[in-house]
Amino acid sequence: MNASQPVLALSGGVGGAKLAFGLYRILPPDTLTVVANTGDDFEHLGLSISPDLDTLLYTLSGQANSELGWGRQGETWTFMAALEKLGGQTWFRLGDGDLATHVERTRRLTAGESLSAVIDDFRRRCGIAARLLPMSDDRVRTRLDTDQGWLEFQDYFVRLRCEPRVRQLEFAGSQTAQPHRDFLTALGNPELRAVVICPSNPFISIDPILCIPGVREALRLCRAPVVAVSPIIGGKAVKGPTAKMMGELGLPVDAAAVARHYREFLDLYIADEADRDAVGELDIPTVLAPTLMLTLEDREALARIVLDAADRARR
């Protein structure tokens, strides 16, 4: 391999974006393409919101809010306070700066632009040299069958704080959605160095990407090593409902179950050192590493481990 070979990452929001940022930092400019889940996208207050794309946009441009763990740094909340006073819905917190992304995206989508074209312009304007791609320009919406009935994703995730027990998920629209052309082109590129499945929730962040017709097959046929990084550390999720959801879906709550979830196309798994025992029986090549990313250095170090392991797997 050489350092200028392209790398493709699949990512959801916060956790995945941390590794995507690590990859972006250590790779030459223009080398990385990040494909984002858009199953979480929704319409709220008349605005089109793409939470995972926006988290990647803010993270890769260094604008992410490190205190909150989501949203933009230097954010203000005047809109939300005024909206509350007018009786508007406030369960989904929209910062004043974040709102610009939603208002401008909505305006451009309404004018007929594709989501990928809008995001490509946004990431350039934010100074991001990596490509940032929605998994599809078609509408896919994650819905969850729970003990409170079928719920839209953000109802479950934000409004109800992941409290309902999940029985199954569906990705409405995925059967007829087309993967973004550049996504399939990247997977078929003989120069591709690695496909990195970031440490995102497999069910709500990665499965929507995988469920788009043609994606699983392209991953199976891909000549580059497909490497997944465990979102489970020491049997627990760093953040979010991954572990809770695994239990509810009848899976063992451990790092090995995530690898098995991806087994049809997975060449290599990166699990945390704390999960040595859990992955001991796994019949997928596994590298143990410190996977908790608290600092920028952690992100870059994990990105290096992932790429080094992928390069070795290729030989």
Added chain:
Amino acid sequence: MNASQPVLALSGGVGGAKLAFGLYRILPPDTLTVVANTGDDFEHLGLSISPDLDTLLYTLSGQANSELGWGRQGETWTFMAALEKLGGQTWFRLGDGDLATHVERTRRLTAGESLSAVIDDFRRRCGIAARLLPMSDDRVRTRLDTDQGWLEFQDYFVRLRCEPRVRQLEFAGSQTAQPHRDFLTALGNPELRAVVICPSNPFISIDPILCIPGVREALRLCRAPVVAVSPIIGGKAVKGPTAKMMGELGLPVDAAAVARHYREFLDLYIADEADRDAVGELDIPTVLAPTLMLTLEDREALARIVLDAADRARR
């Protein structure tokens, strides 16, 4: 008269809202109805914006920004800065708190509510005991024929800073618009104490109201005195393009010309003491008063003068 008789005010934005606030402060709660110009309304960034209604909303609820002279107090501008970074249009300045009004209004209009219903809810939530009515729930749009061709109102007013020379105005949609029912009901109410035409620009703030079918006739037939307050002080406009526009439209730039503009229904005119000579030849009963409203006390004092003069005119 007694103090609980209803008063109706017609108003545009900033200047008119100052007197409307004075009236609101000195009248018993629930006595005042303010009918606002909506010819300035426009769609921007996908949002429905009603500048005059919003200025009245913020002014009457004590939320107006006294330093800027427009918008909300305690406003922040994070949205605008982020929008500029994304390449969005920034010529119309939208504060973060102001944006909540536009987003929530747009959401409710899209859901099928009338503008008057939305504004009535907003004013209640903002603690305003006065009624606040759009002149019509139908769409009326002020356009200006200028030396740069026909312009939409906000293009002329904000983007081009009133620099083009105005030749004529049109209020697109006004022929088929219906005045708000409560507006006509208020004008026909035998208990009505006075109709106050606030010191707003006659051409761009009051004429759109007057051009809606039935309004001029209702003003002519109205049993209460119709009183206008001059927006011209010492031959100049306090703010905005009123004087410039009068010159461009071939009118003398003085306080008397405004009274003549309203002559078909005007019972009484309040002009500034500085314009004593200008209104000397006027064949409409005129009261001279200090009309410059710099402080809250100024607004209340002028409101008292207006109502006292109206009460005397009635007898």
